Amino acid sequence: MTTHELQAELASIKDMLVQLQTSVNPLSSLIADEEPDAKTASPGTKWLELAGVGAELWQSVDVDVYIDEERNAWN
Secondary structure (H helix, E strand, O other): OHHHHHHHHHHHHHHHHHOOOOOOHHHHHHHOOOOOOHHHHHHHHOHHOOOOOOOOOOOOOHHHHHHHHHHHHHH
16 A cells, blocks of 8 residues: 555545544533533433433334335445
8 A cells, every 4th residue: 555545544534533523522421411512402401311302203104114224225
């Protein structure tokens, strides 16, 4: 592997880590029982209190069909 290829690979990995950190940061404050981000929950909300929130949105969805559709979308 050339130096250029290694640098490109490292840049790709760095980009993936930045995306992961962006996704995890709002959740980590809820799990760590810190003050949550205003975009993800109201102040003082514990992550376990979020269980079931939005369940009514999924009442008419067949879970097995939904999962199959999502899995097929990645192929």
